[in-house]
Amino acid sequence: MEELKAFHGGRANLRLCFNSNQNEDSIFKALDQDLGKSPVESYRDEVGVLKKSVTYTLSCLEKWVAPKKAEVPLLFFPAKAEVMPQPLGVVLIFSSWNFPFTLALDPLIGAISAGNTVLLKPSDLAPACMSFLVETIPKYLDNKAIKVVAGGADIGERLLQLKWDKIFFTGSPRVGRLVMAAAAKHLTPVTLELGGKCPAIVDTLSTTPSKAKVTAKRIVGGKWGPCNGQACIAIDYLLVEEKLASALIELLKKTIKRFYGENIKSLKSISRIVNEHQFQRLVNLLKDPNVADSIVYGGSVDEEKLVIEPTILLDPPLDSEIMSEEIFGPLLPIITLKNIEESINFINSKSNPLVIYAFTEDETFKKRILSETSSGTVTFNDSMVQFLCDSLPFGGVGQSGFGRYHGKYSFDTFSHEKSILHRGFYPEIEPRYPPWTDFKLLFIKLAYEFDYFGLILLLLGFKRS
């Protein structure tokens, strides 16, 4: 990993040393231990993302910290206006267990680049990763400015009693409410990166066979690829036309087998379920007999290894838990519709998700999806990759959260944009001051309308109040 130079502007030290092989191996090992993540997934979703983020931030930082000029109308002449970003102060970052490095360090990069001091509280549900962060960060970062604290919900609660200048939280809506309520006591601004049921609309099966295949690959890659469905942006469920459902299922089955193995015994290249509690939660979603009946592929579980094989369900009851809760696991319901356009109403009947995925080449349909649905992000014809775009804001809306980050948005989310107006002592505009007269009133009215000509007329005595 590279060494980041301290930013010369005198900002808080930004020196992050990533050591090429040693730490990378430890990170892979920790992720394997906590989640059964393979090195490719770990690099793609965690290490690589972070290295890219740091490199991008370093290359742009000087531009971001510079004040931005703002236009000033002639009336104020001579004057200079600008907006200057400033650190908020001492910030608290809570990260989640499913991407224990990315969701901890990506916000940290933003907080540091904006000049804040930071306390990071990683999730104890990924204990090996948490330990790694607790032990390793002090070796590379300024320990007086950046601290990591280990612990569970009780530590989290105690931290929330204190006054912070910003809290950044990634996790569930339930805990998001608690974080915001605690922040309200101190008027602390928050960013909440929550979740939701991310739907994928599938409308490309009747195009060419190769597009259909790519669609299937991207769906499978977008469901079981990221931490085996345990990701806020993983595809939660599919929407497809009735008549195409069986073709879709066949394609998905083939792709799953090719990617992950023929059955639960030969499962590979896929993370496991994080712990017993989540495992039971997912198993319970399948307990409902109507839901169990709708399984068309998979369904086997291995409690000892905390493994549930990739499972597809066809039209489980819409009022079942699997269709009302965020799944966050390897179960993929497919909901069929008479007409794919109905997917818009279906999605709108649920709360705003973090992402809507839509596989379609119909430009009109794309426009309708964009204007008639609401979500953090919309991605057309792919899954997951929007996460790699530093120029796109990443965040939710409604129940999926508020605030955003990635790229410059990370810097902004941890900054206060301070407005600054510089004025000169001359010229002085007398009508600003009392005692008030009709002349002064008219003068100011014209000034506010930027009616410079009218002002001249008034001053020359050609306008009467």
Place this chain on the structure above:
Amino acid sequence: MASEVEKKAVFDIDSAKEVVQELRASFVAGKTKDYEWRRTQLKAMLKMMDENEPQIVAALRDDLSKPELESSIHEIAMLKNSCKLALKKMKHWVMPEKAKTSLATFPSSAEIVSEPLGVVLVISAWNYPLLLSLDPVIGAIAAGNAIVLKPSEISPATASLLAKLVANYMDSSCIKVVEGAVPETTALLEQKWDKIMYTGNGRIGRIVMAAAAKHLTPVVLELGGKCPVIVDSGINLQVATRRIIAGKWGCNNGQACISPDYIITTKDYAVELVDSFKCELERFYGKNPLESKDLSRVVNSNHFARLLKLLDEGKVSSKIVYGGERDKSNLKIAPTILLDVPQDSLIMNEEIFGPLLPIITIDKVEDSFDLINSGTKPLAAYMFTNNKKLKEKFVEKVSAGGLVINDTTVHLAEPTLPFGGVGDSGMGAYHGKFSFDTFSHKKAVLYRSFAGDAPLRYPPYTNGKLRLLKALLGGSILGIIRALMGWSKA
């Protein structure tokens, strides 16, 4: 008669729920998203102000004894400008913004689309009851939302007038005014909103945010603080004094969130400064300022009592160097200047929000920065100086919502500057395009094509794929080309 009584029934939780349901139905039906609808509403608001200026001025006089010039300029003219700006610029604001894409997602295109948040609640304050109600509403309309406006009950004449005018001029299936006090506001806060904007004090700000937390509703809080003015020597003292007076007593008699709250100057300069104030204050408001028509009154007896408590505190009352007169029946307190009040006095520990101006003296001007930073972050901070280095230090060291050098309060009129607080003075910002943004969700959109599907994305995962993935994310051109063209083998 009976139906009249029914109409005036209490606005409770159920009424609040009904209001939200109606607005949500209008929003879902797409009424407020329609671009022409937004333009029509903004034009209607302009017409509303053009045709009712005398009534507005009269209501503000009732509520605050606000001088006509302040009403016409600080409230009406500012609002009209804000409306006109939105009408002029909205077509640019609603356009999606292109976003750059990188090689990592090639081939793709990306944009950021602004969409309305939905149904929003605007709770405004009593001191600029028209401006602080309608300015946020302008932003909310421009962004395409349905709106409930809850004006302050402490300025009841303006609140009633607003309710009447908005119902007459604007689309009441999408924009409603709810009058009332604590019970009505509480009923509204129980509901689920897509955004809440609150202007007022920190105590209520906390209550608003806690209520919003239950529904994960994002908030903008425009609060207050003690806005300091640092006065250096070697400046045009007369101009500086006048500008401070204009920002203090000329803004609703000090009852404004960005009014200069207190002054910091050097021990050596204090006497000259006080003399300059005495001279200019008399020039502006005459020998009997209690009778000047150019000063707002103190809004009500609660605030009057509060201000007297600050003024009459033992260790403070002896520090009055100008003013101090009061007229209880007319709720007037003369412009009052105090010199060297103790740091632990009441007047130095809460936002004054009135016509009292303490001057604190220090040895060197540079000492003022630490003094300011030892308190909570204010909404604005001001400095009068010709010293370039001091200006730079001020800008760098002092954290506040906004700063002005060599003037006071005028940054409010600058729509290209975001207006909002930090820390205890609030969160979020508005004015100009910032208003539009604050009531919008900026939706990220990525368009991908089916070409260039690299197998290295997909399992089974191998070392070869790991190597190529590193090349792709790390930016090695050759490695990337091979990866993108799908020429790399698994």
